[in-house]
Amino acid sequence: MSRYVAFNKALRQATAKPSDEHHRVLLDEGMHLVTASCMSYLTRLGNVNQTIGFTRRETALAGTLAASSLGLAGFSANAIAGTASAFGFTTATMENFSDVYLFAPDLSAVQALVLTAMESRIEQGRVIIDDTARELSYSEVSQFLLTMESTCQPHGIQGLVTRSVASTSRCAGRSCGQGANGCQTGDGSRSGRQDRR
Numbered sequence: 001m002s003r004y005v006a007f008n009k010a011l012r013q014a015t016a017k018p019s020d021e022h023h024r025v026l027l028d029e030g031m032h033l034v035t036a037s038c039m040s041y042l043t044r045l046g047n048v049n050q051t052i053g054f055t056r057r058e059t060a061l062a063g064t065l066a067a068s069s070l071g072l073a074g075f076s077a078n079a080i081a082g083t084a085s086a087f088g089f090t091t092a093t094m095e096n097f098s099d100v101y102l103f104a105p106d107l108s109a110v111q112a113l114v115l116t117a118m119e120s121r122i123e124q125g126r127v128i129i130d131d132t133a134r135e136l137s138y139s140e141v142s143q144f145l146l147t148m149e150s151t152c153q154p155h156g157i158q159g160l161v162t163r164s165v166a167s168t169s170r171c172a173g174r175s176c177g178q179g180a181n182g183c184q185t186g187d188g189s190r191s192g193r194q195d196r197r
Contacts, residue, residue, distance in 0.1 A: 005034040014138055023136040024129050030145040031125045038152035039119055043110050049107040056094040063087025086087065113160050114152055121148040 010029040014022040067084045125144060128136065150156040 003033045003036045004133055018138055021137045023138055023141050027125055027129055027141045033148045034132055052094055052098055056091055060091050113164055114157055117151045117160055
């Protein structure tokens with residue numbers, strides 16, 4: 001049974017006969033569906049990244065070949081410069097596309113970042129499902145799944161990348177750990193202001 005079908009079945013049960021048990025099943029099936037959708041999205045991004053990378057390299061090679069051919073054929077410096085500029089602009093445009101729509105030049109790092117965030121959300125969901133001491137409502141399930149889904153949407157991914165870059169910038173040259181500013185140096189000593197008495 002596909003994840004979509006299983007989720008819809010759980011959704012029908014949770015709305016027709018609201019109960020704690022049905023809400024827990026809905027949360028579980030919803031997490032599976034959101035994860036599957038996220039994996040599909042990341043796979044499509046990977047395919048686009050691969051195509052863009054190949055096209056960018058081929059464009060750069062074609063530009064070099066065209067400019068060289070013009071030079072060997074005795075064309076003016078202006079013609080050669082214009083050709084090289086056009087190919088350079090095209091290559092830069094592809095790089096901009098990658099940065100904006102694929103979130104970073106290293107898509108595999110972005111994918112790892114998103115999957116780590118998704119795993120964290122799944123662990124939180126498992127804790128909720130296993131906590132039978134409190135009753136789970138439909139609105140809680142819905143809110144949790146919407147938040148989880150947003151992790152793998154463009155604004156959520158961009159937020160993860162931005163926070164990761166900010167964290168890396170703050171800890172540049174140090175390994176993140178404990179300390180006044182959340183970092184410690186490579187030798188384990190704390191960095192940042194400390195109270196010296």
